Amino acid sequence: MKLSRLLQLPLALAPLLAPVAAEHTSNWAVLVSTSRFWFNYRHLANVLSLYRTVKRLGIPDSQIILMLPDDMACNPRNAFPGTVYSNADRAVDLYGDNIEVDYRGYEVTVENFIRLLTDRVGEEMPRSKRLLTDDRSNILVYMTGHGGNEFLKFQDAEEISAFDLADAFEQMWEKKRYHEILFMIDTCQANTMYSKFYSPNIIATGSSEIDQSSYSHHADNDVGVAVIDRYTYYNLDFLETQVREPNSKKSLGDLFDSYDESKIHSHPGVRWDLFPGKEQGGRERLVMDFFGNVQNVEVDSVGNDTEWKEDLLALGKKIAELRERAEAAEVAEKNTNVPNPSVGTHTSRKIRAAKVQVDDKWWGKKAVGAWALAGCSMVWFLGTYLESS
């Protein structure tokens, strides 16, 4: 026990370091469409519209990772070759001149996506295909495609689960690859995709609840397909009409309040609980913190001040963890039968992951079976009895 008391010291120092984490110095966007094929035109149009918006608000191409699994502009079915539109008025050609697709076609896979987020890439990977973020980067992650309960399909071939995504974000956090994340997803049962997140500093929003479909907004009858989804359409609508210039002071609260369920035809969800300031803090965040760029520069203090502090923080965390584990082991030794609550969040996470459904009707089924058997034999005996008499 002496040990643990000794370890209190760095822990007490740790909170002193907290105020440093206040502002971000760079903005990144990861924009992913996960479906191919002509009839999924709208998913690519969704992503391209968002791509265009973040570029308009100041994020440079070098800080946007754009993943497009198919090439709608060059599809032979496209009545307007070389273009992609997200509105039937066809005012803006999203495919235009200035577009940099980082991952395309069959490069858009679950593996590549997770490698991108966690930066587990080979030497040969060009910088344009890497998410070169640090702990001062705000990241906008936007995904769209066909999904279901806790999964999102990639190219009809594989799917990413909510757990994969949550673990990827956790790894990013551990590797200090983000400051804050705004996660947006437009797919059927979208809100289930962020339900498993457990890493801090994430605000998540999705287009529809569990068992709810996400709908397309309208079709272009000359292109012959739906061109944009509702949720994305109304997000863009807000961004284009309310956030007109980079110094806009509109907050995320304004954005989320603009969602009109009667227009979106599904129930968009927002998750605040991972964010330090919870809902209050999250709502005050500016839209521009994620959709725009910043020019903040953080100058390293004299010497290796920050590094030292970081190390101390890490050390403190490590010690805390060790102490927790030691305590847990001790308690477990004392009473092996009683489940130990102090094992901490780690265990509870695992329990959350393993969803085994208990069959409540077990006895009922047994009874029905027994009755059926008894009935059969009764009929049998009756028949034999009647026959013999």
Added chain:
Amino acid sequence: MVSLLSSSVLLRRNPLILKLPPYLSFLCIVIGVAWLLVLPLDNYSRRTYISENALLPGQVHTYFAGSDQNVFRGYKREVDALEGSGNIEVNDKLEEFFKASGLKVARQSYEYKSAGETYAGENIYAILHAPRGDATEAIVLVGAWWNMEGKLNRSGVALILTLARYFKRWSLWSKDIIFLITADSKAGPQAWVDAYHDTHQSGMVDSLPLKSGALQGAVVIDYPFDHRFQDIHIVYDGINGQLPNLDLLNTVVSISGHMGIGTSLQQMWQHSDSYRDRLQTMLRGMLNQGLGHASGPHSSFIPYHVDAITLQPFGEGWQDEMAMGRVIESTFRSLNNLLEHLHQSFFFYLLMQADRFVSIGTYLPSAMLVAVNFTIMAIFLWVKSGSPNGESSNVSLTVEAGEKKTPLAIVKEGDAKALAPEATIAVRERELFLPLAVVAGSQFLGVLPLYIFNHTPEAMLHPIFTAFTSINGFFPLILSALLTHYFAPTAHHYTLIKTFSLLLLGLFLSSLATLNFSLAFLVGLLSAPLTYMQPLPNRPIVKGVLAVLLSALSPTTVLVAGCWWWELGIGRVLKEAAFGWDVWGMTTQVVVWCVWWPAWLVGMVLLFGNPREEKVKGAGNTIETVKT
């Protein structure tokens, strides 16, 4: 273990079990028929829906209108002018038109011989290569110069020429489009499809000089009149009861619906969505499927797994030929969206109306139950034929009477042993040769009418059929007399003959039900009485009544009755059947002559049978019984 073993042995002899099967098999037939009759109800049928996401029916604007109407009128005049011309002359002109539209054109001539007649002609087709697509897939727009009724497809051909010119202007095709104009509706499409897949008989059918990619779908226009129409009649039956993917039909129904054009099926020109109309549509569909003939030029495509339908405008309304053209345009835009072959929706279905269907899982039990009735009876008779004495009831009687004397036997199975009355476990030796020979012989006899009717010139078909029908009337009598005279079968033999005949029938029909449900159901229903046929030497009146009933349900009588009901010439029907056999590869005749007819023959022979008094040999001990 012991009790289990002895109970399973006793089960075979349980009087209750032995009485049950005839009622059970009758119940199967009743439930099978009732099952079919409830299908049109809302609870058992479903509304159709588009399964394939890629199709997106009716989501595009159609632009086939305006000046194209003048083009259509021009082509129409040209087609009208060609009405009296010969096949080659017509094709010369059509080639000119297609070439003027900037398409590659090719021709193919064919010559089939069937029932002593020659069917010759020349098909012409043009290929529009997808401007930005690869040439790996194609869709076909077909029009026959002469339609199924022998009318000139005047508006249809003009529409295809106009659409060819119009489609050429679009750059959005992902698949090649083939415009095919066949000389007739029956042989021409078959010759072309065969040659496209290189399965044609060289010498009779020319190879195609020009080809494109794998065919993804085909739409036939059958529009033989000038005036405006009201609705579209969709014909979808393929050869041998095969059907196109339901999604194709749904696409056209949905597109026409968007354009305010109604759709009808199976010549139900009026459909009030009532139970009666639904049932009628379904039964007509089943009849067409059961006959297995080609119902339009599209039918020839279906055996090659190319989904195809024929569209026939009908009625007097305000829809003009441009509306028809727009339906085709929109359908082709939908087919153009396809990424892979139509496969999402059903290939086995019964339609009640344009937007209501039942799928195979729902309707199959009905034909299966009818087929299973034969199998149940066959198994029952097999078990019964193994009992030591003919009448099963005797067993219980003897056992009760001489309870103390009953010899006991030891039954062994593995380590388990049990005591049982010897009579119950004794299995009588079955004399299989004669029954097997009779059943096999009648099966082989079926080849005879099959060959005769498929290889007789048309003029001879009717006389030969008359002769065959009359012979068929008393042939079973002769066969039965011969059998009694030379082989003197016992009741035991007759039981085994019936066992094998029913077993085969049950097997054939249940396999057939998965391929051509309607045919299996119809044949099963018509041969249902065969389950209950047995020699009735001492009851001449019942025998006479049953003989009349069976004769009324013989394949020949049913054919005659069908021809009379639909006012068709028997010669014509047989000629069509022979044509189907020679050209389309239709197999309905095989089922009729090699499955149904032999079973019927054996049923008649059984009925006229006269079993000899028998000496029965048990396996364990010899028991002498005299039949009462």
